[in-house]
Amino acid sequence: MHILLIEDDTEAAQFLVNGLRESGYTVDHAADGREGLFRITEGSFDLVVTDRMLPHLDGLAIIQLMRQKGIATPVLVLSALGTVDDRIRGLKAGGDDYLTKPFAFAELLARIEALMRRTSGVPDATRLKVGDLDLDLLARRVTRGGREIELTARELKLLEFLMRRAGQVVTRTMLLEGVWDLHFDPQSNLIDVHISRLRQAIDRGAERPLIHTVRGSGYVLRLDP
Amino acid sequence: MRLALFKTSAFRLSVSYTLLVMAAVGSTLGSAYLLTQSLITDEVDLIIDAELKGLEEKYAMSGVSGLTDEITLKVDSWGRVGAIYLLVDPEYRKIAGNVTRWPFEGMPRENWPEFEIATIEPGRRSAHPVRAAVRTLPGGDRLLVGTDISQGRRWADKFRIATLRGIGLTILAAALAAFWFSFRLARRVSNVTDTCQRIMAGDLGRRLPVVGANDEFDAMATSVNSVLDRLEDQARTLRATFDSAAHDLRAPLHRLRTRMDALLLRSPELKLEPAVHDSLESALVEVDRLQRTLATLLQIALAESGAALASPAAVDVGELAGELVELFEPVAREAGLILTGAHTGGLIVRGNRQLLAQLITNLIENALKYVPAGGRIEVSVTKHGDDVRVQVSDNGPGIPADDRARAVQPFARLTHAVRPDSSGLGLSLVAAIARLHRARLSLESNDPGLRVVLDLAP
Secondary structure (H helix, E strand, O other), rough: OOEEEEOOOOOHHHHHHHHHHOOOOOOEEEEEEHHHHHHHHHHHOOOEEEEEEOOOOOOOHHHHHHHHOOOOEEEEEEEEEOOOHHHHHHOOOOOEEEEEEEHHHHHHHHHHHHHHHOOOOOOOOOOEEOEEEEEEOOOOEEEEEEEOOOOOOHHHHHHHHHHHHHOOOOEEEHHHHHHHHOOOOOOHHHHHHHHHHHHHHHOOOOOOOOEEEEEOOEEEEEEOO | OOOOOOOOOOHHHHHHHHHHHHHHHHHHHHHHHHHHHHHHHHHHHHHHHHHHHHHHHHHHHHHHHHHHHHHHHHHHHOOOEEEEHHHHEEOOOOOEEHHHHOOOOOOOOOOEEEEHHHEOOOOOEEEEEEEEEEEEEOOOOEEEEEEEOHHHHHHHHHHHHHHHHHHHHHHHEEEEEEEHHHHHHHHHHHHHHHHHHHHHHOOOOOOOOOOOOHHHHHHHHHHHHHHHHHHHEEEEEEHHHHHHHHHHHHHHHHHHHHHHHHHHHHHHHHHOOOHHHHHHHHHHHHHHHHHHHHHHHHHHHHHOOOOOOOOOOEEEEHHHHHHHHHHHHHHHHHHOOOOEEEEEEOOOEEEEEHHHHHHHHHHHHHHEEEEEOEEEEEEEEEEOOOOEEEEHHHHOOOOOOHHHHHHOOOOOOOOOOOOOOOOOOHHHHHHHHHHHHHOEEEEOOOOOOOOEEEOOOO
C-alpha cells in the first residue's frame, strides 16, 4: 500500500511518515502543494494524505486539479482549520475524509485503513455476515447462530457500520460521524455506552465475542479475538 | 418581510397625488362650466334688458294701446327666436303677449326669475325653461320679457356631462398611473429588502440590482453595494485572521500531540516506566482538552464577529433533538438520571445542523454534569408562534437569577457550582450558536432547576 503525504510542517510530517511506515505502509513525502500534485500525476498511489494549507498550492486545489485530470485516488484532508464550514468545503472539493489537527495517530490509521478498504469492498450489499452473525438489511433482521436479536433502529445502524468494516478498527469519532452524523466531539463517553449495549445484545452468552475494544483507538468487529 | 402594497409610502403618495389631480381638474373644469353658463345667461339678460327698455319707451310714448300693438306685432312677426312677452294689468290679467297667463304669484322677488312654459309643438308637449325680467309700468300694468333658454340649458347640460366625463377619465388615468408607479416603486424597494435579507442570511456575495436607469434607486444601490463590498472584504479578512490564528495555534499542538503519540506507540520497545507511560497518557488527555477549548473559543469568536452562518440548510430540529435524546439516554441512565424528549418531526428551521446539534448537545451535557442522580432532564421541541422552540429543562440546582446573564459569558464559572472538568465555555458556545442563527436564548428558572429556552425563526 503506497501513500503520499503532502505536509509542509516537516517535523509533524516526519512523525507521520515514521508511524505509517511502522504500520506497514510505503510512504512518500512532498513538502509543498506543487511537488505534491507533481508526484500524484507522475506516480501511482493508493491514497493521498494532504494538509489543507500548503505553500504554492492549497490542499483543496490539489484535489480539484487531480480530479479534473481523472485521478480518482482517495484523499484524506488534514486541517488545522476546524470549523464545520471548513470540513464541508473540504469534502465538497472532492476530499474523501477530513481530519482536524491535532488528531490521534490511531485516528489517522483507522481512517486510512477505512479509505483503503472502501475502494475494494462491496458497499451496497444488503446482507452482511460475520461468523454466525447475520444482518439482513432489507428485512431489518439480525440473527446470531439462528437466534433472533431485537435491536433498535440506531443499534441496527451501528451494527451495520461495524459489520461493513469487519476486521477493521473503527474509532469513536468515526462512529459519531458515520452513525449519528455528528461532526464534533461530545465530552461524554457516549459511544462506549452504546457499544456496550450492542455488545450485550450481540455477544451475551456467545462463546466467541465479536465486538472487541482496541485500546487507545476504538472498536473492531471480527471473529478472532 | 413583504409589505402589503397599500401600506407602502409610494402607494400613499400616489393616492394623495390622485386626490390632488382630482381637485385640480375638478375645479378647473367646474369653473369653466360655471363661467360658460354665466356667459350664456349674461347674453340673454343683455337682450332682454335692451328689449324691455325699447318697450318701456314705447309705453311712455303711446300708452297701453301702443305697447299692446307693439307686442302683438313682435309676437306675430316671428322676430327674435324664443322671445316671450306678456303684458298684464295690475290684477295680473293678460292684456297682450304670447303666454297665456302670469307665471308667478304676484311679483317675483328675483331680478331674473325663471319659469317654465308648456309649449305644444307638432307631435309632442314639452316644457321650456324661460328666463325673464319684469317691470311695473307707471300705470300699474306689468310687463314681462323673457327668452326661451332651453337651447342654452341643453348646451350647458352637454358641457356638464363632458366636464364630468373629463374629470372621471382624468381621475381614472391618474389612479392607474399612481398604481403602476407605486407598484413599480414597491417592487424595487422590495427587491432591495429581499436582497438585504438574503445578505443577512449569509449570502454575502449578493448585491442590490442596478438596472441602469441612472435614477435615485441606482444611485442608492450603487452606494449600498460599495458598503457591502467593504463588509464582505472585512468578513474575508476576519475569516483569514481566524484561519491563521487557528492554524498557528493548532500546528504546534499537533506537533506536541504527534510527538507524545509516537512516544506512546513505541513505549514497549523504549521500555518506558509504567508511571511515565501513564503520565504521558494523561498529558495527552490534557492536550485534547486544550484543543477542544481552543476549537470552542475559535467557534465563539467567529460567531461573535458577526460572520454569517456557514452553509445554512433546512434542519428538522424536532428530529435532531430526538436523535440526540436517544444518543444521550443510555449515558443519562448510567448516571442515574431520566432523560426524556418531547418532540415531533417536521419542525424545520434554516440553520447549520452540526452547530444546532452542538448547541443541544452542550445543553444536555451541561444538565448531565450539574443535575444530581435521581434528577430529570427534558428536551422538548415545539411550535411557538412562527418560531420553533427548543427547551432543555432539568430539576437540578439551577442558576440563581443574578448569575444567569453571566452564565453565557466565556469562562464564567459560577460561584455555586464549580466543576474542575468544566471548560466554562459550554453555555457561551450555546449563546454564540444561537446568535449565529438569530435565535433568542433565555435562561429561566424551572422551579426548581434550570430551563434553557431557544426560539429559532423558521
